[in-house]
Amino acid sequence: MAELTFREAVAAGIAQEMERDPTVYFIGEDVAAAGGVFKATVGLLDKFGAERVRDTPISEQAIVGAAMGAAMTGLRPIVEIMFSDFLATCWDMIANQVAKTRYMTDGQVSLPLVIRTANGGGSRFGAQHSQSLENWAMAVPGLKVVAPSTPADAKGLLAAAIRDPDPVLFFEQKSLYGIKGEVPDGEHVEKLGTARVLREGKHCTIVALAAMVPRALAAAGELDSLGIDATVVDVRSLVPLDTRTILREVRKTGRLFTVEENPRLCGWGAEIVSIAAEECFDDLDGPMVRITTPHVPLPAAQPMEDEAMPTVARIVDTVKRAMR
Amino acid sequence: MGPDDKTRLKLYQLMVELRDFEQRAYDVFMENLIKGTSHLALGQEAIAAGFAVAMRKDDYTFCTYRGHGHTLARGASMAAAMGELLGRSNGMLHGKGGSMHLTDVTRGAMGSYAIVGAHMPIAAGAAWSAQVRKSGQVAVCFFGDGTTNIGAFHETLNLAVVWKLPVVFVCENNRYMEYTPIESVTAVEHPAADRAAAYGLEAILVDGNDADVMYETASRTIARARSGEGPSLVEALTYRHGGHSRGDPASYRPKEEVREWMSRDPIKQYRERLASGGIDEAMLRKIDDDARQKVDLATEEARNAPPARIEDIESQVWSDGGSAWRN
Known part of the structure; x- marks a missing residue:
């Protein structure tokens, strides 16, 4: 390595x-x-x-x-x-x-x-x-x-x-x-259309992509200290979409959170939430929640941009309140 | 001078076939057998024929939604083209493309593209591939006068010249971008030729209704591309006999202008030239009859074919033949 x-x-x-x-x-x-x-x-x-x-x-x-x-x-x-x-x-x-x-x-x-x-x-x-x-x-x-x-x-x-x-x-x-x-050293080729489970928890499943993945992991660490044990899934590929892995992890915990950098409307998380609603509704123990950037063009100034994108604090807070 | 008799007969035959096919497409349209839209190239046959006859079998053609003629000129099946227009299972694209997208890769007809200008960089890309593969192939890209005002035209010409790509760009200036006279929306008189200098290219302005001129222009520009000297931009002056698309009576065109251009019909002119040049009238008549018969057979085959298959809706999005986006 x-x-x-x-x-x-x-x-x-x-x-x-x-x-x-x-x-x-x-x-x-x-x-x-x-x-x-x-x-x-x-x-x-x-x-x-x-x-x-x-x-x-x-x-x-x-x-x-x-x-x-x-x-x-x-x-x-x-x-x-x-x-x-x-x-x-x-x-x-x-x-x-x-x-x-x-x-x-x-x-x-x-x-x-x-x-x-x-x-x-x-x-x-x-x-x-x-x-x-x-x-x-x-x-x-x-x-x-x-x-x-x-x-x-x-x-x-x-x-x-x-x-x-x-x-x-x-x-x-x-x-x-x-x-x-x-x-990994030498030839390294992954497979498209495969999500990866980065952390396995008992209470909720957080699904994230790209830069939102390290934030979801950091949030899971903080949630752990609050007594909430979260699974974190890195989607990696939106098309093809590894619904098998994602739905399996949602079924295990009964709760789904998506963390999306996209503005609110029609982000990829909406598709995943809709698939989960159709295919594992009976396994859900509470509302599915999307954590996104608000539906605005992204502002430039540091405090504004930082606050607009999903932060670790917002992920923790959203999950905590939803799981109460 | 000019092309030899064998080449001239081939040019004539191709033009007659393209004319009869388009005329039949129009007739079938009027019978309401063709749905959607279609854009006929009646009157523009000399350009398609001149280039197709000058091209090597493995050269690439890229054309627009007015592409029936260019696709057939490369030897694509007439029955498959008519079948596609009629939405039949024997269609060239099995019903998935329709009139505006005729393609037969096995004949080098690399597609008909329905967004104005989009195929220009794609043709340049095929030429780039030919260049680095050292295959000696040339890409020929046909487009209308309206295309000269879209960004892709300028991006592509610049890149093609900088990379010295083996591609020939052919502007078929039929004087109208859809319903609007091209000169009323264009900064220069000759929309392609007058812009050639901006890309360091020779201004080539030719009579697009003269099959001999088109064949010679094609031969010269293709040879230049093949020998590694880079792209050419040709502006061929022509006129479409009908409207822009189905249901356009083209009433915006002055009657005088239409009359004048109809008198310069590329096929009528060429037939007269061949006859006066000593080609036997019986030979020309046989070409006329054979073309008619070919179109009759193709139309019959397409009409008798079953409709496009519902089972194909979800096939061929991906290279595995399917359309799965999830597991």
Whole structure:
């Protein structure tokens, strides 16, 4: 095991797959010579050369469109969209073209491509560089949606996304780039569509994603000292969604809390709550509760942004009051 | 000079086939057998034929929702195209795409795209793939004059030139973006050719109703792409004989203008040229008859096919053939 930062793990995941498969190419803005604005792709240009690791103009439609055309014709491109907020500038490519073309042609083409993007808040960047948009992608049939919470998963899930024969949107929560964690040595590939139980408790189940996972774990620690023993599940992949693991853990404790960075309406937790309501209602001992960012654009100033996103204190408080 | 007789007959045959198919699609539409919408390319056949005849078998075509002709020109099945228009199980996309999305990857017809401009970067991407795979393939991307005012047009031209991609962009300027005259919403007179300089490209403005001109333009630009010299942007002047889509009588077009362009019908003109160039009238008539018969057979096959299968609704979202989003 080596200790890597999240950003080093991203680069390691890309490097592992580029070494293994000569059809993997990587393009994006500032990704080659500069190593990415979040330094998550440092060293790739030197290692794989300017043909396979390539800087693009600020042209998100052209970047995603080019990746799609290349994926249709024999490459496995990875693209970086610098901030997930910029997905809005190429949403036609993603939602109309990448997501639908396989279906509309009844399987004539496959689109093995990965769109990596820095997602989420906590960096004081304001509302156009801080959104948590994985739920946009989740709403479009034809896209797989992955969001890791640890360096090990950043590498292993990214490798799995690159090997996947279908388009994957890979959301890297930007406040996680600096965290450190153990990453298995040698080839490391995870499986898409698998949630992970990080902590097993008796009283309630807290389901979280990406940067909300460490907060859910911290909250579970505090709840423990208050006599509430919480299970924590890292969803990891929204599409495919590991409902088997999530529902199993909900049934065990009879209580479900979701911790979502998305603004309130139509966050991924709403889907999970709705599935639980349909499929394990009889196992529930109380209301299911969603802990989210309020339905506002994310403000920039530190105290405002910190308070808007689900905090450890808010998770603890919400669970405590609901469990009373 | 110009193409040899064999090539000319091929060009003529293709144009006649595309014309008859589109005319039949219109007739079938009027019988209310085709639902939804459809965008016919009646009058624009010389562009599709000129390029298709000049392309190598493994080259890529990307076209728009006005794409029946471009798809058929690559050799895709007429019965499968008509079946798709009719929503039948024999359809090219088994009913999942419809008129605006005809695709036959086995023929290099890489898709018809229904969001204006979207296929331009996708075509560039296929060209990028051909470039790095060193396959020698060229991508040809057809689009309308209206596309020149959308962002993807500019993003793509810039990237294609910077990366020197083997792609030919072909603007079919039929003078109207949907219902609006293109010049009334465009900063320059020639929406594509006048912008070529902005990307360091030669301005290529040609008669899109002349099959010989289109074949030669195609041959030249494709050769340039194939030899590694990079992309071209062609503006071909043409005219659609009908409206933008189903139910558009195109009454916004001045009668004089319509009359003038109808007199420059690419097929009528070309037939006269071939006849006066010594091609036997009987040979041309046989091409006309064969095309009609081919369309008749395709229409018959499509009409007799069962409707698209309900069982297919949830298939082929993913590469495993299914659509599962959860376990």
